[in-house]
Amino acid sequence: MQMWRNKIIFVLALYALVLGVASAQKPNDIKPLPGSEGDTLTREDARMAYLVYKLLDKDGNIIGADLKRGDKLFFQNCRPCHGEDGMRINFNPGGKPEFIGIRARNDMPTFWYQMNFGDEDRNMEAYYDEISLDEMRDIAAFAKTLP
Template identity: 70%
Template sequence: MRIWQNKAFFALTLYGIILGASVYAADPPKKNPPQKDPRQAEAPEPGSPGDTLTREDARMAYLVYKLLDKDGNIIGADLARGAKSFYQNCRPCHGEDGMRVNFNPGGIPEFIGIRARRDLPTFWYQMNFGDEERRMEAYIDEIPVDEMRDIAAFARTLP
């Protein structure tokens, strides 16, 4: 009786193992499919049909990724040219020393120099695309990008 029961038990167990193995063999659990590293994806040529960056993205990417070194310094700026261009384009509103427009009225005053030193992407964004509500002009069609780089470097020397 016992033996018979054991045999039946073993037979059932064996059947279970075979069944499990065949199910596994028919459909083995999938490993995670290999993931592509997005950083290694082929970048489309700027301006090509595959290039989906907006004008804003493309400009900001260039300024932030191509013109800043790993310490956040602006690469290859010409300060004298930046000063000239600043006086010509920005001084009328922002003032000789950049302190005529305070971006933080009611708080600790913040001027163009502080913005250029502490938050260059914002500085660049504002210079390129402006802010209609705040009456800051957009210069993307007025000032060539290498001159913007120079203005930013000069602005960093202002208070």
């Protein structure tokens, strides 16, 4: 009887040891590459992460943007509603006016999210499937130059 108990305790202890070693070996050094099969980020999270990790420098400027192309793309895609200078829609009608340029300068994550995924309740379209990532980078940088 006593021997059996010792055996069971020994096996359990071994099992716990194996589990412990296995989980200790699991830390984040096996991260899935962004966009790879094992990457479980939603497309929203992936897009926002791209902005933070790839597009913004430490001063909040957009890296690698072509402002001229941004101007052209803004004119084609955004001007019909937001106006050529971005001042046709005021996002804060009750208070201090907020236009697309102000939003892009002060709160790029919100600007970026809205441009990508829109806002059905407010009739802002989602451009995720319409405008390429590089083009969005250019639009975002250009929008920061608007009043």
